Amino acid sequence: MISYDLVQPWPEGFVVVGDAASAFNPVYGHGMSVAARNALSVRNGLRRHGDAAGVARIIQASVTAGGLDAWQLAVGQDLRSQQRLEGRTPDLKSRLLYAYGDRMARVARGRQDLFALQLDVYTLSSPTSRVFSPRAVLATLLGPVDPPLAEPPFTAAEQSVLAY
Numbered sequence: 001m002i003s004y005d006l007v008q009p010w011p012e013g014f015v016v017v018g019d020a021a022s023a024f025n026p027v028y029g030h031g032m033s034v035a036a037r038n039a040l041s042v043r044n045g046l047r048r049h050g051d052a053a054g055v056a057r058i059i060q061a062s063v064t065a066g067g068l069d070a071w072q073l074a075v076g077q078d079l080r081s082q083q084r085l086e087g088r089t090p091d092l093k094s095r096l097l098y099a100y101g102d103r104m105a106r107v108a109r110g111r112q113d114l115f116a117l118q119l120d121v122y123t124l125s126s127p128t129s130r131v132f133s134p135r136a137v138l139a140t141l142l143g144p145v146d147p148p149l150a151e152p153p154f155t156a157a158e159q160s161v162l163a164y
């Protein structure tokens, strides 16, 4: 992710959007949502400021802000994968965050309210800070934590489709 709005000087009438401003690992499925937010930044910026001097930088700052949550989510996961691949031990803060995220994912399997909250955050429908809301922290800590699945949770009918 490049914070183009920090570049000095910034040309008038020029805004960088979409993957050119922030390209994400496709596994997270966030690129098009962020690109759509970028389009809204352009529309809203032009509506509010018209062609006033400096409007491109204002819009560019809004574009940067629109990708921060997706960036935060992606960087956390990508960093973890890289640390695993390289056999590096994460620092204490990262270990705590990973443990919290893992536990939340396991509890969410059996708690619809926590699952909905997690899904909202992962689909960028809610701010990432919601995973640390008192409700989410309590649910994550209190559980219950379902045991890991021993086999795929499919019905016989679903299994037959898969076999086909």
Ligand SMILES: Cc1cc2nc3c(=O)[nH]c(=O)nc-3n(C[C@H](O)[C@H](O)[C@H](O)COP(=O)(O)OP(=O)(O)OC[C@H]3O[C@@H](n4cnc5c(N)ncnc54)[C@H](O)[C@@H]3O)c2cc1C
Pocket: 017, 018, 019, 020, 024, 026, 028, 029, 030, 031, 032, 033, 035
């Ligand atoms: C394999 C893969 C899977 C993905 N899956 C998802 C997903 O499930 N969900 C999701 O939200 N996002 C996904 N993404 C990300 C998403 O595709 C991008 O974030 C999104 O397409 C970015 O839009 P864009 O307009 O910035 O760039 P693009 O869609 O890449 O559009 C850029 C366009 O500019 C054209 N172009 C390039 N150079 C020039 C030139 N010199 N002159 C003229 N035209 C030019 C290109 O041909 C292209 O048509 C995925 C990406 C990949 C690679």
